[in-house]
Amino acid sequence: MMWSFGWTARAGLKTPSRVKLCRKRAEWKGVYGRKQGLCTSSSCSPRTAPWRLMFFGTDQFALESLKLLSSSSGILNVHPSLLPRWRGPAPVFHTILHGDTVTGVTIIQIRPHKFDVGPILNQELYQVPENSTADELGAALAVKGAHLLIDTLRKLPERIEVKREQGHAGATFAPKINTNMSWVFWEEQTCNQVTRLYRAIGSRIPLRTTWRGRTVKLLDFVGKYHVSDQRHQTPGSVFYDKGSCTLAICCKDGWVGFKAVLLNKRLTAADFYNGYLHQTFQKNSPSWTAEERFVSPKEENKELHKSEKSLRCRNTFHT
Numbered sequence: 001m002m003w004s005f006g007w008t009a010r011a012g013l014k015t016p017s018r019v020k021l022c023r024k025r026a027e028w029k030g031v032y033g034r035k036q037g038l039c040t041s042s043s044c045s046p047r048t049a050p051w052r053l054m055f056f057g058t059d060q061f062a063l064e065s066l067k068l069l070s071s072s073s074g075i076l077n078v079h080p081s082l083l084p085r086w087r088g089p090a091p092v093f094h095t096i097l098h099g100d101t102v103t104g105v106t107i108i109q110i111r112p113h114k115f116d117v118g119p120i121l122n123q124e125l126y127q128v129p130e131n132s133t134a135d136e137l138g139a140a141l142a143v144k145g146a147h148l149l150i151d152t153l154r155k156l157p158e159r160i161e162v163k164r165e166q167g168h169a170g171a172t173f174a175p176k177i178n179t180n181m182s183w184v185f186w187e188e189q190t191c192n193q194v195t196r197l198y199r200a201i202g203s204r205i206p207l208r209t210t211w212r213g214r215t216v217k218l219l220d221f222v223g224k225y226h227v228s229d230q231r232h233q234t235p236g237s238v239f240y241d242k243g244s245c246t247l248a249i250c251c252k253d254g255w256v257g258f259k260a261v262l263l264n265k266r267l268t269a270a271d272f273y274n275g276y277l278h279q280t281f282q283k284n285s286p287s288w289t290a291e292e293r294f295v296s297p298k299e300e301n302k303e304l305h306k307s308e309k310s311l312r313c314r315n316t317f318h319t
Contacts, residue, residue, distance in 0.1 A: 075110040078149050080141040082106060082123065084171035087116035092138045094174040097200040099192070101128055103137070105145040107152045109163065119163040122152040133199045177201050182208045184218070185296040186235035191224045191254040206262065209236075209249075209294040211276070216294065219266070220259035222246060227255045236293035240273040247272060249294055 081091035083106040095103045107122040126144055128137060152159050182205045184194055198207055198221045206217040225248045227239050237250040246257040247269040260268050267275070 077108050077110050078145040079106045084166045086172055086174040088174035089176050091174045093134045093177050093200045096134045097196055099196055103128055105141055105148050119165050121159040121163050124148050135203050179205055184209050186251055191251050191256050194256050217262035218258045222257040225255040225257035236295050245269050
């Protein structure tokens with residue numbers, strides 16, 4: 001969200017020709033406002049568009065808009081983090097992902113060429129609720145940001161006068177989330193880390209793992225899970241709890257549960273057990289191989305390398 005003392009194009013318009021079209025509309029509205037007695041000539045001249053306007057948009061849209069603004073008061077940006085922590089396009093996701101207990105909203109002035117580095121006009125802390133998802137936290141910060149923006153605008157000259165520059169200490173970057181972030185590394189990640197990963201991106205990108213070389217999406221997360229059968233503690237090991245119809249998967253320090261998976265099609269935990277796990281459990285193998293558990297892509301490549309190396313050794317022996 002940005003607050004402007006100039007004028008700007010609508011969100012989503014990226015081409016210069018459309019930006020120019022929007023400028024003509026703004027100028028026309030200024031002329032219309034004067035004719036209707038809705039504004040003075042100084043505030044609504046054809047060359048000075050509405051003096052207050054909020055817009056929502058992408059970085060590309062914002063860059064196009066910045067080229068057109070020439071107001072001395074600049075633009076205000078409502079950023080959902082305690083800057084300079086989590087600069088960038090995805091601060092809420094990274095707040096959850098890294099387990100921050102405190103976040104907030106920051107009102108800054110935008111500077112040309114770089115985002116989220118401008119001077120701070122207002123800032124307010126917010127305690128991250130326990131077990132909050134990124135969607136829930138984002139909604140809460142949106143409300144808080146709206147109130148903080150109104151408070152800032154009421155005393156804007158004073159806020160600008162006492163603005164403070166952002167420090168370099170504690171500055172972190174929050175890049176956009178992507179599908180590569182959704183891979184679970186069972187041998188490296190704890191239950192809490194898997195839980196935070198799900199709460200951060202699970203509503204948009206399902207967590208993923210592999211089963212016998214095939215990608216599996218993990219659905220309907222139930223959180224940390226207690227497994228009484230402790231025979232198989234290898235990370236990635238799968239235990240099916242018939243009582244609760246839950247797939248429990250072993251992490252670095254415990255178990256997490258899922259109610260369903262996506263393997264070509266959506267399967268309940270019971271469906272996955274009956275179709276893929278039942279025969280494995282019947283074997284009662286004393287040690288679970290990579291094919292009998294969920295593995296990360298990195299570990300899957302290791303197992304493939306071991307198999308190829310073993311095959312080469314056998315071929316060498318026979319020759």
